[in-house]
Amino acid sequence: MKPYGGRMATRSATGLGERFLRQLLEPGDPAYDEARTVWNADIDRRPRLIARCAGVADVVEALRLAREEDLPLSVRGGGHGVGGHAVVDDGLMIDLSPMKGIGVDPERRRVRAQGGVLLGELDRECQAFGLATPAGIVTRTGIAGLTLGGGIGWLMRKHGATVDNLLSADLVTADGRLLTASAEEEPELFWGLRGGGGNFGVVTDFEYRLHEVGPIVLGGPVGYPLEEGAGVLRAYRDAVAEAPDELTTILVLRRVPPVPLYPEEHHGRAVVNVSACYAGDLTEGERVVAPLRRLGTPLYDLLEPRPFVALQGMNDASVPWGLGYYWKSWEVAQLEDAVIDDMVDAVFELPTPQSYIIVFQLGGAISRVPADACAYPQRDAAFNVNINAVWQPEQDREAPMDWVRALFDRLAPHSRGRAYLNFMGEEGQDRVRDAFGPEKYARLAALKDRFDPENVFRSNQNIAPSTRIRDGSQ
Ligand SMILES: Cc1cc2nc3c(=O)[nH]c(=O)nc-3n(C[C@H](O)[C@H](O)[C@H](O)COP(=O)(O)OP(=O)(O)OC[C@H]3O[C@@H](n4cnc5c(N)ncnc54)[C@H](O)[C@@H]3O)c2cc1C
Numbered sequence: 001m002k003p004y005g006g007r008m009a010t011r012s013a014t015g016l017g018e019r020f021l022r023q024l025l026e027p028g029d030p031a032y033d034e035a036r037t038v039w040n041a042d043i044d045r046r047p048r049l050i051a052r053c054a055g056v057a058d059v060v061e062a063l064r065l066a067r068e069e070d071l072p073l074s075v076r077g078g079g080h081g082v083g084g085h086a087v088v089d090d091g092l093m094i095d096l097s098p099m100k101g102i103g104v105d106p107e108r109r110r111v112r113a114q115g116g117v118l119l120g121e122l123d124r125e126c127q128a129f130g131l132a133t134p135a136g137i138v139t140r141t142g143i144a145g146l147t148l149g150g151g152i153g154w155l156m157r158k159h160g161a162t163v164d165n166l167l168s169a170d171l172v173t174a175d176g177r178l179l180t181a182s183a184e185e186e187p188e189l190f191w192g193l194r195g196g197g198g199n200f201g202v203v204t205d206f207e208y209r210l211h212e213v214g215p216i217v218l219g220g221p222v223g224y225p226l227e228e229g230a231g232v233l234r235a236y237r238d239a240v241a242e243a244p245d246e247l248t249t250i251l252v253l254r255r256v257p258p259v260p261l262y263p264e265e266h267h268g269r270a271v272v273n274v275s276a277c278y279a280g281d282l283t284e285g286e287r288v289v290a291p292l293r294r295l296g297t298p299l300y301d302l303l304e305p306r307p308f309v310a311l312q313g314m315n316d317a318s319v320p321w322g323l324g325y326y327w328k329s330w331e332v333a334q335l336e337d338a339v340i341d342d343m344v345d346a347v348f349e350l351p352t353p354q355s356y357i358i359v360f361q362l363g364g365a366i367s368r369v370p371a372d373a374c375a376y377p378q379r380d381a382a383f384n385v386n387i388n389a390v391w392q393p394e395q396d397r398e399a400p401m402d403w404v405r406a407l408f409d410r411l412a413p414h415s416r417g418r419a420y421l422n423f424m425g426e427e428g429q430d431r432v433r434d435a436f437g438p439e440k441y442a443r444l445a446a447l448k449d450r451f452d453p454e455n456v457f458r459s460n461q462n463i464a465p466s467t468r469i470r471d472g473s474q
Helices: 032-036 056-070 120-127 144-150 185-193 226-240 284-296 308-314 339-347 398-414 429-451
Strands: 023-025 049-052 075-076 090-094 100-104 110-114 165-172 179-184 202-209 216-225 247-253 268-278 304-307 323-331 356-361 385-392
Touching: 023 090, 032 049, 032 090, 032 308, 049 056, 056 075, 056 090, 056 202, 110 120, 120 144, 120 308, 120 385, 144 202, 165 185, 179 185, 179 202, 185 226, 185 429, 216 226, 216 284, 226 247, 226 268, 226 284, 226 339, 247 339, 268 284, 268 339, 339 356, 339 385, 339 398, 356 429
Parallel strands: 049 090, 075 090
Antiparallel strands: 023 049, 100 110, 110 202, 165 179, 165 202, 216 268, 216 304, 247 268, 247 356, 323 385, 356 385
16 A cells, blocks of 8 residues: 655644644644544534544544544544434544555556545546446445445445445544454454444544446436326336346426436436336346336436446536535335335425435345344345435524424335444434344444544444443433
8 A cells, every 4th residue: 555645734823733744733723624524414523623534544544633632533434424423522533634645556457445445446546457346326425424324335235335345444443453353364354344333443544345337327317207106116116126136217397407417408307216227237237227217208318328436426416515414214124115205205295306215225145144244234125225415504494404304204104124334323322222232232232342442533423332421311
């Protein structure tokens, strides 16, 4: 792995910045506001210090500083967490975004990537060799948060979730040690890192298994009018029931965003987008996706051969930085008629033009990994339904949030009571427990007791340690 960056200005009012290779930012520094900004504009937190880390030594130093000064700590990878746990008021934010090292080993089909790498950056390097590891569907998402929570996207049904392809991780633990976790070293910690979120340390390096992918895949959306939505979604459900692993589909129910991807005459129209990625032989793929083009009367059909990296970037413009976001999600065992009808009805009453529902088709390779292989729990659900309110920062946030809550409550009877960690905002301890179920949660809590008994890493979807109550909230 190449060393990244060089010595930069470390001047700071407190003099604490001298300890850092890269930058220690405080309120008033020109770069401070940009550094504390995350994807969700509803998050407006002001850390006392932001340590922009150049490497492991900076992470160790930042952690030591936070502990010496008794500052609450947060860790930022790509800044895409909807709940904004990456940034903490009045505390110290460990910002890994300068850590961009990526090293592909095409012979051994492995890649190592540092904690500040984004999905698009990782895909670009790996696709130079025609390789990829499964991750998410928006290029600016951080590999760190996504991997630690699970990681679902276009390749999951063929090659598993991101955690299923994680081979090792280097992390700095609460006591400042640098550990490697893998199947051979610290296997229990490795079990917990794969789905347990950022509870056990600051992960500085990830190592993933790579697969041959593309570089051309068959991918993109077919858009149907929402008026046909109930029928389209029933037909879709039947069409994908026996889908091969190479095919992953994602539904988006929304108004067509005014972005160049979509034909201008349809901008603003309420639609069901049936999006697909067929990662395999293109001729066979055409045969497999054909039914998805005939679920109703398509308004547009953008499901075509395209570079995998282009498919990965396709949704970026539809979920920009700078808007307010609020998410709630459920896993469902099936797309029952009532679930379909509730979703379609809700999209007829969108609270803002940018709000939407996104449904990930699960199953395939992720469902064949044994349930106890790692902490990530989403093995036997068929779909994940994520309800997303979006608003301009100056707009009222209550109505959009109420819209999410109302649909979330309506879908509750059809859910399996589970949540996906990476789609959770600030939803409380019970919901984190529910995400894992009692057995996995107990195993994670035991790991937390071992590696972070004082809950230093608590600005996250928190696994509470049982040994010591630090902040009084648990
Ligand atoms: C537009 C958008 C699209 C998304 N698409 C997908 C998708 O397709 N599939 C999917 O599975 N998820 C998806 N997600 C969810 C995403 O996986 C989570 O938001 C994830 O937390 C983002 O990681 P990050 O590093 O960007 O976030 P950050 O906000 O930087 O971090 C989130 C949390 O992760 C922890 N963390 C981050 N880095 C580290 C580290 N190095 N060490 C220890 N802990 C760390 C911290 O607790 C932090 O608070 C999407 C999110 C957004 C906003």
